[in-house]
Amino acid sequence: MTDQAFVTIRNAAKSYGALEVLKDINLTVNRGQIVAIIGPSGSGKSTLLRAINELDPLTSGEVWLEDVQINKKLPHRQYEAHVNQVRQDIGMVFQHFNLFPHLTVRGNITLAPRMLKGLSEADADKLAEEQLAKVGLSEKIDEYPSRLSGGQKQRVAIARALAMKPKVMLFDEATSALDPELVEEVNLVMKQLAEEHMTMIIVTHEMDFAASVCDRVLFMDQGVVVEEGPPSVIFHDPKEERTRNFLRKHLSR
Amino acid sequence: MDTELILRVAPFFLEAAWVTIQLSVLTALLGLGCGALGAAARLSRLAVFRWIGAVYVSLWRGTPALIQVFILYFGGPQIGIQLDSFAAGTIALGVNIGAYMTETIRGAIVSVDRGQAEAARTLGLSRWQTMRKVVLPQAARLMIRPLGVNINALIKGTALVAPISVVELTYTAQRFIGSTYKPFEMFLVAGVLYMAIIYAVGHGINWLDRRARIV
Numbered sequence: 001m002t003d004q005a006f007v008t009i010r011n012a013a014k015s016y017g018a019l020e021v022l023k024d025i026n027l028t029v030n031r032g033q034i035v036a037i038i039g040p041s042g043s044g045k046s047t048l049l050r051a052i053n054e055l056d057p058l059t060s061g062e063v064w065l066e067d068v069q070i071n072k073k074l075p076h077r078q079y080e081a082h083v084n085q086v087r088q089d090i091g092m093v094f095q096h097f098n099l100f101p102h103l104t105v106r107g108n109i110t111l112a113p114r115m116l117k118g119l120s121e122a123d124a125d126k127l128a129e130e131q132l133a134k135v136g137l138s139e140k141i142d143e144y145p146s147r148l149s150g151g152q153k154q155r156v157a158i159a160r161a162l163a164m165k166p167k168v169m170l171f172d173e174a175t176s177a178l179d180p181e182l183v184e185e186v187n188l189v190m191k192q193l194a195e196e197h198m199t200m201i202i203v204t205h206e207m208d209f210a211a212s213v214c215d216r217v218l219f220m221d222q223g224v225v226v227e228e229g230p231p232s233v234i235f236h237d238p239k240e241e242r243t244r245n246f247l248r249k250h251l252s253r
Numbered sequence: 254m255d256t257e258l259i260l261r262v263a264p265f266f267l268e269a270a271w272v273t274i275q276l277s278v279l280t281a282l283l284g285l286g287c288g289a290l291g292a293a294a295r296l297s298r299l300a301v302f303r304w305i306g307a308v309y310v311s312l313w314r315g316t317p318a319l320i321q322v323f324i325l326y327f328g329g330p331q332i333g334i335q336l337d338s339f340a341a342g343t344i345a346l347g348v349n350i351g352a353y354m355t356e357t358i359r360g361a362i363v364s365v366d367r368g369q370a371e372a373a374r375t376l377g378l379s380r381w382q383t384m385r386k387v388v389l390p391q392a393a394r395l396m397i398r399p400l401g402v403n404i405n406a407l408i409k410g411t412a413l414v415a416p417i418s419v420v421e422l423t424y425t426a427q428r429f430i431g432s433t434y435k436p437f438e439m440f441l442v443a444g445v446l447y448m449a450i451i452y453a454v455g456h457g458i459n460w461l462d463r464r465a466r467i468v
Contacts, residue, residue, distance in 0.1 A: 053375055080379065088377035098372035102390045111386060112376035157372075164376055 005064075006031040006199050007052065007168055012061035014047060021047050022058070023223045029168075032197035036210035036231075039220035040246060045203045048220070049170050052201065053090045054083050065089060065167065088116060091161030095173040097153040099145040099160070105132065106141045109160045116164075131159035135189050151182030155189055168199040176205055207250055211235050219243045255438055262429050262442070269425035270446045276339070276411045276421060277450070280347045281404050287351025288403075292358035306355065313352035319413050321345045326417045342414030350407040357403055361396035362388060394465045401458035408451055422446055 007029040014022040021044045029035050037045040050056040052063055054071060063070040070086050072079070100108050109131055110124035119127065132138045135155035145153055154174055161169060171190065175183045187209050193200065194213050204210055210217055210231060217234040219227045219242075227240045235251075238244050294306030313321065325334070326341040336344070365388050373383040415423035426443040430436045 055371055055375065084374075084377050084379050087375055090375070092372075092375040094368060094372065096368055098366075098368040100369065100372070100387055100391075102394075112373075112378060115382055115386065116377050160376070 004031050005029075006033070006066060007201065008062075008064040009048070009052070010062040010064075012048065012051060012058050012063070014044075014051065014056070014059045021223050022051070025061070025223075025225055027218065027225070029199060029201060031199055033216065034194050034198075034200045034202065034214045035216045035218065036214040037201065037203045037218045037220060038205070038207065038210060038246075038250075039218075039226075042222075043220040044223040045218075045220045046172055049172050049201060049203050052170060053087050053092060055092075084116075088112075088164050089167045091158075091164060091166035091169040093154065093157050093161055093169065093171045093174045095176050097145075097150070097157045097177075099153055099157055101145050104142050104144055105137070105148075105156050108145070108156060109163045112160075113163050127163055128159075131163045132156075134162070134192075135159045136185075149182060150178045151185045154178065154186045158186075158189055158193075162193075168201065169193065171200065171202040171204070173203055173205065175209075205250070207235065207247070219246065221246070255435055258433060258435060259438055259442055262433075262439070265429070266422065266425055266442050266446060269420060269422045269443075270450065272339075272419065273408070273411050273421040273447070274450060276343060276346070276414065276419070277404075277408045277454075279343045280350060280407050280411065283343065283347025284350035284354050284403070284407060285400075287348055288354025288358050291351060291355025292362060295355060295359045296362060310352045310355050313349055314356075318346065318349045318410055319416070321349050322413055322417060338414065338417045338419045342411075342417060342419050346407060346410055346413065350403055350410070353403050353406070354400060357399045358392075358396055361392040361399070364395060365391045394462075397458060397462045397465055401455065401462075404454060404458070405451055408454065409447065412447075 009027040012025040109128040294302040322345040373387040412423040426439040
């Protein structure tokens with residue numbers, strides 16, 4: 001089940017004019033693997049994550065999910081249809097949750113499954129109940145997002161992404177905007193996903209979490225992957241000076 | 254002040270107020286239509302449409318509405334457009350306010366947090382599905398008040414069709430001044446009636462705004 005390339009990034013590069021934000025990045029994530037991307041702000045880690053589902057398309061290079069190239073060059077209409085299709089398999093969780101404020105929790109979770117998979121109202125409701133139970137928020141199903149705490153919002157956002165039954169989940173600093181006491185409840189949900197062998201790519205500032213959950217850690221700086229390896233190596237015995245400097249600042253905090 | 258005169262002309266003014274209301278409603282509807290199309294053009298992926306939208310807004314906001322009314326009503330027949338004064342006035346004012354509404358609607362749409370569209374697109378929704386189910390419902394709420402400002406302006410702007418002899422409030426006031434030589438009373442009555450219409454519409458907008466507030 002593992003040891004099978006699932007998400008593959010080849011020679012990824014991205015620039016805005018003369019500014020290169022990603023330089024020749026290669027990454028293979030196997031099925032069920034959990035990879036953390038760490039690095040200082042502006043290192044390109046979020047850009048790389050957002051390139052995986054074409055939110056920030058690469059300037060050159062390839063992104064694959066199994067045997068489908070995500071960033072295929074196609075005429076506009078075909079490209080849109082293709083991207084809409086592949087995105088259904090890639091869940092994403094944002095720093096600021098991005099829940100739809102005009103919809104209830106139920107509406108947030110069922111919108112995409114109903115529109116894209118043609119689920120009936122009853123089936124969609126069942127799906128919402130299942131996903132909410134999973135993140136421990138069953139009683140909030142008819143609340144609007146404004147009535148939830150930050151941690152609850154993020155758990156709903158995770159449930160919303162999971163409702164599309166994605167093959168891989170991307171987390172873009174999912175706990176950075178949360179008050180410290182709310183971080184743990186979101187981390188717990190992510191740990192639970194890890195135990196279910198969800199393939200995950202996690203951009204994070206939380207070194208403890210990365211160390212305890214991830215199979216592999218990438219340290220990025222200035223658009224390149226400086227170093228990568230298992231957390232035991234990256235956190236306790238990094239080879240590169242830049243990694244050491246970064247970790248010194250982050251671990252002593 | 255001649256109150257007896259005011260009472261005598263009141264029925265004519267009420268009839269004129271009804272014409273002003275009809276003008277306002279039709280102008281607002283046409284304006285909303287033009288505004289929606291204009292905003293769609295301004296936000297289009299295609300440069301041609303963006304350009305057309307920008308030209309529309311700058312031409313129609315850059316010239317006096319009175320000139321636009323005159324061009325259509327007096328100039329129209331020269332190029333084969335023959336309209337009665339009510340139709341010409343409604344169309345000219347509607348297209349005019351549509352240019353302002355274009356910017357109002359566009360502004361509301363772009364001020365919806367970008368993360369909303371990103372979240373929807375990430376789930377697999379198409380551009381149009383995202384617009385319809387996620388962005389527009391939120392933008393609609395944001396545009397109620399500024400559209401109310403546009404509608405307030407257009408109601409007062411309906412006075413601009415008086416010169417082409419649409420028998421609305423301002424024209425009626427002028428007509429009675431000709432026969433009574435009492436401009437103070439006549440314009441006062443017209444003013445009060447405009448205010449009543451604007452007050453009622455303002456209340457309607459407030460009510461809508463409260464109802465649409467996101468829980």
